[in-house]
Amino acid sequence: MSPESRPEQGASERSLDGDLLELADDSADVWQAAGARLKARGAAAVPILERGLGDDRLGSVAHWRMLLVLRELRLEETVPLIRAALRRALSRRDSTVIQGAMEALAVFETPEALGELLALLEHDDPDVVKHAAALAGQIGGARAAEALLRLLQSEVASIRYSAASALAGLEDSGVRAALQRQLRVETDPDVREVLRRALSHD
Numbered sequence: 117m118s119p120e121s122r123p124e125q126g127a128s129e130r131s132l133d134g135d136l137l138e139l140a141d142d143s144a145d146v147w148q149a150a151g152a153r154l155k156a157r158g159a160a161a162v163p164i165l166e167r168g169l170g171d172d173r174l175g176s177v178a179h180w181r182m183l184l185v186l187r188e189l190r191l192e193e194t195v196p197l198i199r200a201a202l203r204r205a206l207s208r209r210d211s212t213v214i215q216g217a218m219e220a221l222a223v224f225e226t227p228e229a230l231g232e233l234l235a236l237l238e239h240d241d242p243d244v245v246k247h248a249a250a251l252a253g254q255i256g257g258a259r260a261a262e263a264l265l266r267l268l269q270s271e272v273a274s275i276r277y278s279a280a281s282a283l284a285g286l287e288d289s290g291v292r293a294a295l296q297r298q299l300r301v302e303t304d305p306d307v308r309e310v311l312r313r314a315l316s317h318d
Contacts, residue, residue, distance in 0.1 A: 136168040140178035147181055154185045161185065162194055169201050176212040179205075183216035187223050195224060199232060206239075214244055222251040230255050234263045245270075246278035253282025261286050265294050273304040280307055284314030 138150035154161040165182050168174055183201060186194050198220045205213035218236065221229040233255070236248035249267060252260040260282075267279035280298070283291050292315065299311040 133164070136164060136171075136174060136178070136182075139168070139181045140174050147178075151181055151185050151188075155188050158189065159191055159193075161189070162191065162197070166197050169197065176210050179210075179213045180216035183213070183220045187216075187220040190223050192224065195221070195226075195228065202232065209241075211241065211243065215247055218244075218247055218251055222254060225255045227259075230257070230260060234260065237263055237267060242272050242275055245275050249275070249278040249282045253285055256286055258288070261288055261291050265291065268294070268298050273307055276302070276304065277307045277310055280310045280314060284310065284317070 135150040135154050139147050141147045154165065165186060168182050169179055179201065183198065186198055198217055201213060202217035202221070205217060218233060221232050230252060233248045233252045236244055239245050249264060252264060264279045264283050268276055270276050280295065283295060295311055295314055299308060299315065302308045302311060
């Protein structure tokens with residue numbers, strides 16, 4: 117690296133740090149602009165996002181916004197970083213960052229990403245389970261269908277509702293038969309309605 121290039125690189129580094137700080141800003145115009153600048157840098161923004169995700173001073177909302185940038189970048193090499201952020205958030209029960217990490221993982225639609233989401237179907241927070249169910253349904257496949265069908269046995273009506281909604285988008289004759297069986301025994305009116313809507317589609 118030539119001495120002439122160092123000041124410019126230093127300025128760029130400071131600019132990226134500034135973007136991280138602005139991701140924590142309350143003003144939508146400010147944080148959205150910072151996110152757009154980071155996204156425009158592509159892979160070059162990943163190291164600074166990694167540093168930001170490790171900085172607890174920035175707070176959960178800023179971390180969530182960083183994960184949204186990673187979701188938009190859709191770079192496979194960022195999957196370990198997103199998984200690490202999810203692990204930290206789970207250990208801290210940080211629902212904001214958990215949601216962002218789930219959304220970032222789901223765009224990859226890989227067995228690894230699906231496995232992370234399916235593991236969250238066992239979480240004790242119903243909101244985490246419902247979000248994971250919706251995202252797993254978007255990825256689809258037999259593995260997702262099997263896990264979502266098990267959720268129809270949940271004692272929590274809102275979880276059964278989310279599972280039925282996710283299953284409604286899956287093209288599978290076995291799923292349709294399971295939804296028909298669930299409709300015969302379902303007692304919650306909202307869940308019954310989503311089951312009926314799902315079964316009305318040809």
